[in-house]
Amino acid sequence: MSNVSNWQTIENDEFFKQFLGGEIKQTNFNQVLSVAQQLNKLAQAITVLDAELQNQVLANHEDLLSQVTWVEKLEGVLSTMQAHVQSLLSAVERLRGKIVEPFNRIETQTLVLSRLHETSDLLRRVTRMQHLSRRLQSQMSSSTASPDFVKAANSLHELEQLMVDTDLSGLDVVAEDQRAVKVHRATVQRIATHTLSQGLQSNDRSQVSTAVQVFSNLGILDNTVETTSTQALSEVEKLAREALDISVPTNQDIGKRGGPGRAALPSPGSSGNLRTRLWANLERLFQDSVYTQCIQIELLQRTLLENHSKGFDDLSEKFWLNVTGLLAKILIERSQGSSFIKQALEGEYPKFLRIYLDLSKRLKDRSQAIGVYAINRDVLSPFENAYLSRSVSRLLDPVHTMFSGDGAPNQDEIDSLIRTVTSELSVSLVDEGLSMVVARNVGKAVRLFCLKCEQGLVTGAEASQVIDSPNVGQQLNVTLANLLHYLAAQMGRVIANMAGSLPVGGASVIASALEHTDTLTRGILAPLLASITDAVESILLTMHDDPEFRESGSPLGKEIGSSLYMRELQGFILRSVNTFLVPYKNQTIVAECCKSVASRCIELFVRHACLLRPLSEHGRAKLIADFNQMEVAVMPLCRGGQLGLAEQQQYRVLRALRALLPLRPEEMVQRVLEGEGSVPSSLVLLHLFSGAPSDLPSPHQSAGWSVSRLSQWLDANPGERERLALSSGPLQRYQLAVRQRNQPTFHPLFPLMAKLASLN
Known part of the structure; x- marks a missing residue:
């Protein structure tokens, strides 16, 4: 190891x-x-x-011994359990023998019973079929006065259900009945189809109802309705293609047919006849063919709903959508294949639109109408866009032409434009939507006319001079302004004549465009009136150089007349109005603009009258006379003798200040403090400076300004607080000077002026 x-x-x-x-x-x-x-x-x-x-x-010998002991005990338990299991198996076998045999017998009897039931059911079905077959034979028998096809259809449907649900193959007893059912079904279906066709064509609701009931009993109602709609749609397609086929073959045309995609062109001299024929065909197509088919489908839908058939609530609407979609397709195809048809539909689009709208309106206005016959823009849009493009060209081209040469256009050219506008609006009255678009095109023509006039205007000093006679540039501006007025007047007459037919929105669009003529006229008048206003102020400034306002007295018995500057002002305003403003024919706008000029003249006169210094008693009397003459001076600017609301304020100031001038300073200040009259306190304060001592200078003298500069400052600061603050400066400096000189009293006007200055 x-x-x-x-x-x-x-x-x-x-x-x-x-x-x-x-x-x-x-x-x-x-x-x-x-x-x-x-x-x-x-x-x-x-x-x-x-x-x-x-x-x-x-x-681990002890544990192993213990486990061996338990193994022996387990073997004994297992031996006991084996004996019990054997006993249980024996019992189960005995029980199985008692159950299986009855089960097998029951299963056999159940199978026999099931076959008996099927045989019995088959016999009942055969019996029912034979009964129905005999009844059907009697219903279809020609011996009766009128065969009852509704009941026959019901019997056929029940027979077919019995044949479908059961396997009858090999049963000779029902073979003859099956053949008879097929023959009778074909007969009933053919008769019902013929009845439905006749009923729809003659608008006979009873025939249609009978046919619908037959098809419902046969169980083929849905397919029949779909087939009928398809056939009606096919009929519309056929008639539409025939209506748009305007080719007329002659002997010379035989053998000279165009190639694929080549349109047949009308021969010279036949274009008018072909156009007449085309519109007659379209009229007949829409008003007769399409209308008839829609009416028939609607009659079918109404009959279906009366017979409580579900799923046909929108039959007419779907058919109408299919018809309009088909017509749109055919019209586009024919127009693309024939330039003649395209030119006819695009050039005389309103006529085509009228035919289409008349059809829709005719279908909607019937008392029994149940369909939703909405306008399909796909039928119209290809031709509408082309027509509107030509329409806007017909409206804009005359404007470009009349301004293409030298000088301004004449009224004859404008009359030609008005005739074009009248024609375009008149033919567009067939439809509100078309009228709105044409009205917008008319508005474009009006705005283009205004733009051309604006481009031809003469501007600068040449157009605004008011000293000499009107120059060539000013005469041209007058001519253009008068042409604008003439165009607006003629156009307004056209709108008034069409008030009952032209949509309100269309009239508003044109009226809005015509407002540009007034706006441009105001623009032409603006520099001229500004020059008149500047000249008026220049004349009014000369009052400060008039020595008569400083004279102490006048000869006895001599009447006080108007001042020299006032006579000059009256003459200038009258000459300016007669020379420069009267030639404008749009006197409404002239009067409107002149009101602001008159108001400005009064405002400047009152301002400079209050700035006169020194002012003697004789000068005051002369100034009062000038106040009376000022109303005469601005009268030519106020046509009808009336000022506008804003201008009346200046007129009230003129009248109120004239009433204050004869009063003593104390009375004058007292009335202002009490709020009587319409004179601003700043003007009264400026007037009181006219009687002040030399060491109390006027506000412009204290600031080192000229009278013109003070007038400009007053225009830039219209608020009473700022104006009173300007006058307070000299008063404060005067008060300080008096105190520095240790003078015992102030000038009598100072306390009165201080009261007015404290109002800010």
């Missing part, structure tokens, strides 16, 4: 691992150890195993 000494040595030995099931390195032991060496190692391992067994027996 030099090589093997214990268990660990055996477990760790690579040679023994192949017997112990451990992991073996990829080594060929047969090449390492010889056979003798391997036998020697095995013998040594056996010796170790024997020694280990002896050691285990010596160490």
